Amino acid sequence: MISTTAIAHLKEKLGDPNVLHEKEDLLTLGYDSTPGVHHLPEVVVYPQTAEQVIWAMEIAHREGLPLTPRGSGTGLSGGSVPVRGGMVIGLSRMNRILEIDEENLTATAEAGVVTLDLFNAVAEKDLFYPPDPGSQKISTLGGNVAENAGGLRGLKYGVTRDYVMQLKGVLPDRSLFCTGGKSVKDVAGYGFKDLMSGSEGTLGLITEVTVKLIPPPQDKRTILAYFDDIRTAGEAVSRIIAAKIIPSTMEIMDQATINCVEDYVKIGLPRRMAALLLIEVDGHPAPVAEEADGVRAILEQVKAAEIHVARDAAHAADLAAARRTALSALARVSSTTLLEDATVPRSRLAETFGEIERLTQKYGLKVGTFGHAGDGNLHPTVLCDERDHDEMKRAHDFYNELYEQVLAWGGTVSGEHGIGLAKKAYLARQIGEGGVQVMKRIKQAFDPEGILNPGKIFDEGDPCTVPHVEEGFRVSH
Numbered sequence: 001m002i003s004t005t006a007i008a009h010l011k012e013k014l015g016d017p018n019v020l021h022e023k024e025d026l027l028t029l030g031y032d033s034t035p036g037v038h039h040l041p042e043v044v045v046y047p048q049t050a051e052q053v054i055w056a057m058e059i060a061h062r063e064g065l066p067l068t069p070r071g072s073g074t075g076l077s078g079g080s081v082p083v084r085g086g087m088v089i090g091l092s093r094m095n096r097i098l099e100i101d102e103e104n105l106t107a108t109a110e111a112g113v114v115t116l117d118l119f120n121a122v123a124e125k126d127l128f129y130p131p132d133p134g135s136q137k138i139s140t141l142g143g144n145v146a147e148n149a150g151g152l153r154g155l156k157y158g159v160t161r162d163y164v165m166q167l168k169g170v171l172p173d174r175s176l177f178c179t180g181g182k183s184v185k186d187v188a189g190y191g192f193k194d195l196m197s198g199s200e201g202t203l204g205l206i207t208e209v210t211v212k213l214i215p216p217p218q219d220k221r222t223i224l225a226y227f228d229d230i231r232t233a234g235e236a237v238s239r240i241i242a243a244k245i246i247p248s249t250m251e252i253m254d255q256a257t258i259n260c261v262e263d264y265v266k267i268g269l270p271r272r273m274a275a276l277l278l279i280e281v282d283g284h285p286a287p288v289a290e291e292a293d294g295v296r297a298i299l300e301q302v303k304a305a306e307i308h309v310a311r312d313a314a315h316a317a318d319l320a321a322a323r324r325t326a327l328s329a330l331a332r333v334s335s336t337t338l339l340e341d342a343t344v345p346r347s348r349l350a351e352t353f354g355e356i357e358r359l360t361q362k363y364g365l366k367v368g369t370f371g372h373a374g375d376g377n378l379h380p381t382v383l384c385d386e387r388d389h390d391e392m393k394r395a396h397d398f399y400n401e402l403y404e405q406v407l408a409w410g411g412t413v414s415g416e417h418g419i420g421l422a423k424k425a426y427l428a429r430q431i432g433e434g435g436v437q438v439m440k441r442i443k444q445a446f447d448p449e450g451i452l453n454p455g456k457i458f459d460e461g462d463p464c465t466v467p468h469v470e471e472g473f474r475v476s477h
């Protein structure tokens, strides 16, 4: 239990409003966006400089408290849930954009800057920061780097790691680190910056991020295709990729998701359709027109039920915004939404939709599937009630069997949400015990005392953090 002296020291160093320790203040900070995982921290601090981060860590060290970094808590694998209690270090108040360097095409921002704020700030200077997770209005840049977040534009433009040029922060031993820089090429030593990107807050606290910017696309076409059968949509995606057309966005929603989204945003999506694909091609006007024609031809070949082109930029933006609401729209219709992150090689998409349908029937569940189809990255989402133990067991069996097939096809248990708590039971199945041991040795080298974000990524049989079949993914309170 944190001492009153330590609380007083924290308040003195960080300022009263930046230290929370009353239970009612802590309650909402024991969650992220992953259902069924919650644990109260003992204290939450909001440092505003790297030095304050070190002060807070110093006090946690003296008190023997584990540390959990937190951005906005939109994570979908339980990464910022403080499963061993202790101190949560919230970075969301370090939220200044420090520089937009138009000569080097970079932007530097504190880790707590909201993703969309950075996008908008660089857009004002006619520059483009492509990574756009569905949560971009809320998620932080630090959280994006820690999870190596993808987004709707990942297909053509890649994920967060592809844009990280420099990271600054604090290591578990409370020393400052700085890795990378503004040089576009840099192979001095191991790829430390790349290792930190996607390290899920287990290797270091990121306080400042410099990202690469690119010129914005000059033109864009948005195509919306509806299908009578979701497998045909999957086939369309595979064929578009095989035709060497790389749209910036190729997003899918199944019928359950279409209906929930339509209930939510009311933009006239056809409820009877089995699936829709939202496809955007962008770039220089000439190839954009050619690629849009190519996409259209393939959609006609596979016999999409309907093909529409967005009327104008506003209509295209409405469609993209509707897609971004998919998870929230599904979450409105059930008390618990278990969302997964299964990702397959794109040639396997149609089969994966078939498998999801088969397993939905087999386990008698209600499932809505949406995701970044162009990346082979699907979010089959079970709409359930965590109080119904039988339903939770069936949901767990559904994912278990799905992942068995996904791995057999050479896919991954997480395309973008990370392992955190929710998927640690699956990690060894994908990378083997040998792979897990290598990762543990890396963690040990950075954090020999295991104080930074303990209980995440590695399944160490900790009864407090292992997903329990009978209880869904609940951890202790």
Ligand SMILES: Cc1cc2nc3c(=O)[nH]c(=O)nc-3n(C[C@H](O)[C@H](O)[C@H](O)COP(=O)(O)OP(=O)(O)OC[C@H]3O[C@@H](n4cnc5c(N)ncnc54)[C@H](O)[C@@H]3O)c2cc1C
Pocket: 032, 033, 068, 069, 070, 071, 072, 073, 074, 075, 076, 078, 079, 080, 091, 111, 132, 133, 134, 135, 138, 139, 140, 141, 142, 143, 144, 145, 146, 147, 148, 149, 150, 151, 152, 200, 201, 202, 204, 205, 206, 207, 327, 328, 416, 417, 453
């Ligand atoms: C509606 C919705 C849509 C989403 N869409 C997408 C999507 O399209 N693509 C995608 O990839 N994800 C998506 N996500 C998941 C989530 O938004 C991302 O993982 C995001 O990057 C998390 O950012 P955050 O600031 O909320 O981090 P948090 O959830 O607070 O933390 C995530 C992890 O990062 C660590 N962390 C946070 N900040 C730091 C820091 N400064 N230094 C070190 N570690 C840190 C935490 O310890 C934790 O392990 C979505 C989530 C929601 C709710």
